[in-house]
Amino acid sequence: MEEKYAFSEIEEKWRGRWERDGVYHVPDFSDRPKYYCLEMFPYPSGHLHMGHVRNYAIGDVVARFKTMRGYDVLHPMGWDAFGLPAENAAIQHGVPPARWTRDNINTMRDQLKLMGGSYDWRREFATCHPGYYRWTQWLFLQLYYQGLAYKGKAPVNWCPSCATVLANEQVVTEACERCKTAVERRELEQWFFRITAYAERLLQDLKKLPGWPEKVKVMQENWIGRSEGAEISFPIRGLDEEMRVFTTRPDTLGGVTYMTIAPEHPLCLRVTVPERRSEVDAFIARARNLSELDRTAGEHEKEGIFTGAYCVNPLNGEEVPIFIANYVLMEYGTGCVMGVPAHDQRDFEFARKYGLPVRVVIQPDGEPLDGDTMPEAYTGPGRLVNTGDFNGLPNLEAIAGITRHLEARGAGRFQVQYRLRDWLISRQRYWGAPIPIVYCDGCGTVPVPKAELPVLLPEDVAFQPTGKSPLTELPEFVHTTCPTCGGQARRETDTMDTFMCSSWYYFRFTSPREDGGPWSLARVDRWLPVDQYIGGVEHAILHLLYSRFFTKFLYDAGLVKVQEPFTNLLTQGMVLKDGAKMSKSKGNVVSPEEILGRYGADTTRLFVLFAAPPERDLEWSDQGVEGCYRFLQRVWRLVTSVLEDIQEAPPRPPDHLVGVNRSMRRLTHQTIKKVTGDIEARLNFNTAISAAMEMVNGMHHFRDRVPAVNRDPAVMREAVEKLLLLLAPFAPYLSDELWARCGHATSIHREPWPEYDPELLVEDRIEIVVQINGRVRDRITVPSGITPAEMEETVLAQSRIRELVAGKEIKKVIPVPGKLVNIVVR
RNA sequence: GCCGAAGUGGCGGAAUUGGCAGACGCACCGGACUCAAAAUCCGGCGGGCUAAACACCCGUGUGGGUUCGACUCCCACCUUCGGCACCA
Numbered sequence: 001m002e003e004k005y006a007f008s009e010i011e012e013k014w015r016g017r018w019e020r021d022g023v024y025h026v027p028d029f030s031d032r033p034k035y036y037c038l039e040m041f042p043y044p045s046g047h048l049h050m051g052h053v054r055n056y057a058i059g060d061v062v063a064r065f066k067t068m069r070g071y072d073v074l075h076p077m078g079w080d081a082f083g084l085p086a087e088n089a090a091i092q093h094g095v096p097p098a099r100w101t102r103d104n105i106n107t108m109r110d111q112l113k114l115m116g117g118s119y120d121w122r123r124e125f126a127t128c129h130p131g132y133y134r135w136t137q138w139l140f141l142q143l144y145y146q147g148l149a150y151k152g153k154a155p156v157n158w159c160p161s162c163a164t165v166l167a168n169e170q171v172v173t174e175a176c177e178r179c180k181t182a183v184e185r186r187e188l189e190q191w192f193f194r195i196t197a198y199a200e201r202l203l204q205d206l207k208k209l210p211g212w213p214e215k216v217k218v219m220q221e222n223w224i225g226r227s228e229g230a231e232i233s234f235p236i237r238g239l240d241e242e243m244r245v246f247t248t249r250p251d252t253l254g255g256v257t258y259m260t261i262a263p264e265h266p267l268c269l270r271v272t273v274p275e276r277r278s279e280v281d282a283f284i285a286r287a288r289n290l291s292e293l294d295r296t297a298g299e300h301e302k303e304g305i306f307t308g309a310y311c312v313n314p315l316n317g318e319e320v321p322i323f324i325a326n327y328v329l330m331e332y333g334t335g336c337v338m339g340v341p342a343h344d345q346r347d348f349e350f351a352r353k354y355g356l357p358v359r360v361v362i363q364p365d366g367e368p369l370d371g372d373t374m375p376e377a378y379t380g381p382g383r384l385v386n387t388g389d390f391n392g393l394p395n396l397e398a399i400a401g402i403t404r405h406l407e408a409r410g411a412g413r414f415q416v417q418y419r420l421r422d423w424l425i426s427r428q429r430y431w432g433a434p435i436p437i438v439y440c441d442g443c444g445t446v447p448v449p450k451a452e453l454p455v456l457l458p459e460d461v462a463f464q465p466t467g468k469s470p471l472t473e474l475p476e477f478v479h480t481t482c483p484t485c486g487g488q489a490r491r492e493t494d495t496m497d498t499f500m501c502s503s504w505y506y507f508r509f510t511s512p513r514e515d516g517g518p519w520s521l522a523r524v525d526r527w528l529p530v531d532q533y534i535g536g537v538e539h540a541i542l543h544l545l546y547s548r549f550f551t552k553f554l555y556d557a558g559l560v561k562v563q564e565p566f567t568n569l570l571t572q573g574m575v576l577k578d579g580a581k582m583s584k585s586k587g588n589v590v591s592p593e594e595i596l597g598r599y600g601a602d603t604t605r606l607f608v609l610f611a612a613p614p615e616r617d618l619e620w621s622d623q624g625v626e627g628c629y630r631f632l633q634r635v636w637r638l639v640t641s642v643l644e645d646i647q648e649a650p651p652r653p654p655d656h657l658v659g660v661n662r663s664m665r666r667l668t669h670q671t672i673k674k675v676t677g678d679i680e681a682r683l684n685f686n687t688a689i690s691a692a693m694e695m696v697n698g699m700h701h702f703r704d705r706v707p708a709v710n711r712d713p714a715v716m717r718e719a720v721e722k723l724l725l726l727l728a729p730f731a732p733y734l735s736d737e738l739w740a741r742c743g744h745a746t747s748i749h750r751e752p753w754p755e756y757d758p759e760l761l762v763e764d765r766i767e768i769v770v771q772i773n774g775r776v777r778d779r780i781t782v783p784s785g786i787t788p789a790e791m792e793e794t795v796l797a798q799s800r801i802r803e804l805v806a807g808k809e810i811k812k813v814i815p816v817p818g819k820l821v822n823i824v825v826r
Numbered sequence: 827g828c829c830g831a832a833g834u835g836g837c838g839g840a841a842u843u844g845g846c847a848g849a850c851g852c853a854c855c856g857g858a859c860u861c862a863a864a865a866u867c868c869g870g871c872g873g874g875c876u877a878a879a880c881a882c883c884c885g886u887g888u889g890g891g892u893u894c895g896a897c898u899c900c901c902a903c904c905u906u907c908g909g910c911a912c913c914a
Binding site for chain 2: 173214215218219221222223225227229245246247248249260302326327328329331332333334336337338339340344346347417418419537540541610611612613616617618619621623624626627628630631633634637677678681682684686687689690691692693694697700704767768769771773774775776779811812813814816819820822823824
């Protein structure tokens with residue numbers, strides 16, 4: 001009776017053995033080359049979902065492959081453990097966030113271990129542990145001392161449902177990224193990181209990341225939003241003050257017929273003339289109201305109101321009216337915009353609505369533009385008109401020319417603007433790392449000294465659904481003494497954005513228990529940068545931009561030697577069911593636990609790797625899983641059925657084989673080549689698995705169709721062992737089990753990756769295609785070493801080809817070595 | 827609106843440098859084994875035409891183009907998905 005593939009026992013057995021033998025422990029230092037393979041660590045929601053399974057299956061193949069290739073592979077796992085869901089659970093179920101999080105981690109760790117990942121679990125940590133967040137706080141202080149963390153009042157995004165502010169990056173089409181509630185604008189005192197100081201480097205260094213998907217780089221580029229132009233000052237009539245604007249089109253300065261200010265701008269109050277005061281106030285109130293209510297609706301009607309004030313165009317001395325307009329953003333540029341209706345569509349619409357003049361200053365070749373009758377703004381190239389000394393100049397030259405002219409008169413300068421804003425990191429929440437700041441009446445804002453870190457988050461707290469952080473209501477937390485003067489002081493009760501915790505965790509994995517600093521310099525130097533980073537594309541901006549910012553800051557501070565944290569980035573696609581993302585509300589969730597229980601980890605891993613290339617979305621298919629299960633059973637039966645035959649065989653087949661033995665060896669070595677290339681160069685695991693399947697089909701053929709006397713057992717032995725080595729990264733349990741049954745005393749996961757012999761790939765005879773006028777007309781078998789001239793000769797000698805070309809003129813014959821011959825006839 | 831990606835059998839996908847379209851898997855059909863079924867093994871499987879095989883024709887979102895030869899390169903368009911969205 002043949003033994004069945006008992007995945008459940010096999011997997012349990014090897015899981016225990018690997019752990020006992022420390023198979024996946026990686027040394028901090030050694031002579032081997034290093035490779036850092038990292039998957040985005042999970043938020044401990046309480047259960048693994050298929051996205052995790054896919055992410056971690058991909059990462060594990062890379063890690064195992066590189067290990068077999070001779071690298072010391074750092075492959076750690078941890079928990080992004082602070083965050084709002086823990087607080088919601090506390091409110092709903094009365095469980096303290098710390099306990100809820102700890103329980104979830106325990107559950108998820110068990111699930112993750114079932115998957116058979118090659119993690120060095122000794123390095124595990126959770127960001128909510130004081131041993132970790134102590135250094136999160138320390139890093140905050142480093143930023144603070146460098147002037148890169150500051151408290152400022154600014155209009156911020158407030159999510160009424162989460163009862164906290166959000167970073168700009170966490171607002172998706174004017175709604176909270178987490179809960180989709182429409183955000184409100186509030187003026188609040190908050191902590192910011194000056195990421196804008198790094199805007200240019202964050203942009204420029206994208207060029208140093210050839211291993212990142214173009215898509216992600218473009219998204220970051222757009223997010224940073226660099227634009228070149230000029231800042232221009234317009235003196236305000238009757239006030240000793242100037243109105244500054246940023247423009248990318250200083251060449252159109254002569255066409256300015258009005259000016260605008262954002263409704264939130266303090267200048268509004270100063271310029272408005274008394275007789276227009278009440279009307280303007282009403283407009284401002286309305287505009288602000290609208291911007292809160294109507295923000296999700298996208299673009300709305302452009303409206304403005306005249307302030308009664310005028311300012312002076314520094315180029316031509318003209319006075320132009322100042323408006324307040326609802327389309328002007330306080331947060332971008334200077335909060336003021338010059339209006340050039342003839343050459344900007346938005347200004348054009350505004351001018352037509354309010355009867356403002358449209359003056360053409362850029363004239364294209366051909367039909368002259370007329371400001372009074374033109375149907376839309378002209379934004380293309382041309383020569384300047386109505387601009388005094390600059391008339392006749394091509395507008396592209398005038399951009400620099402006019403800016404220089406203004407600069408000489410102190411009325412303007414070249415300026416680069418970014419769309420990127422500073423990173424707001426304060427959260428009015430409890431379950432996060434406390435911001436290590438104390439407010440003292442005498443000394444003001446005082447950083448908590450290093451020796452007093454961590455500022456511990458009290459874990460014993462009561463939760464009321466008030467929307468207020470419990471920290472604000474804990475006197476023993478709030479009341480403290482000033483580190484400077486020893487007097488009475490009050491602690492900051494806001495906590496840090498959890499993206500702060502995940503901006504440096506990849507450094508910590510190198511020295512997870514270090515307590516003299518956030519990491520050991522020598523260890524970070526050995527392991528960083530991360531060679532391969534793998535995770536969802538939803539972090540294209542948030543996490544990946546913040547991490548790059550942190551790395552650059554740490555580089556400047558001399559704390560790390562890398563300027564970019566992640567050399568290669570793989571953004572995996574989503575796991576879909578019935579064409580839609582799996583979600584509870586749609587009821588199309590497939591539970592990893594269930595699949596792992598029913599088919600085992602090897603099958604589950606194999607399926608998510610086989611069903612699609614990693615960067616594409618993956619459609620879940622129960623039948624597809626079934627197919628992978630069948631494949632592994634097939635491997636099991638094949639290998640166990642030949643064990644006896646190959647036991648006595650030499651480990652290496654003889655050199656000069658012929659016929660079926662030679663073909664079998666060729667297939668083995670072709671497969672090694674194919675699988676190696678697919679993993680290493682392309683990360684295309686689906687085609688690697690296909691190749692292994694083809695090899696298994698070939699091995700079946702070899703076993704069943706070739707008489708035993710003609711088969712060299714050494715050839716089968718080689719095929720079996722190479723196959724298991726090739727499958728080891730994909731199906732680690734099954735391959736280790738069968739490896740042991742082949743008579744090996746040590747784990748397959750300590751074996752080197754197989755090499756192929758190029759000589760064995762060579763075929764004696766190959767089939768080539770014969771085309772006539774590009775259409776396949778015949779196939780012939782020729783010796784593989786044939787020259788192009790011989791190919792041509794052989795093909796033209798074929799009777800079938802002679803018939804087909806009879807009576808036609810042969811214009812040209814194109815032989816493609818090893819592939820085909822194309823005969824062009826007329 | 828702007829930016830980006832993708833469109834290939836009944837389905838997931840393959841074709842890596844412009845050279846045999848549909849590898850591999852799923853589904854389906856036929857056969858072997860079986861009292862029977864399941865499992866397993868073997869074979870078939872883009873469409874048209876044909877009694878059938880051969881041959882031939884069509885076929886990679888649509889329409890053009892380049893080329894001896896195009897899923898692959900160029901131009902225009904359509905659809906789907908993702909990102910940004912009053913950014914001066």
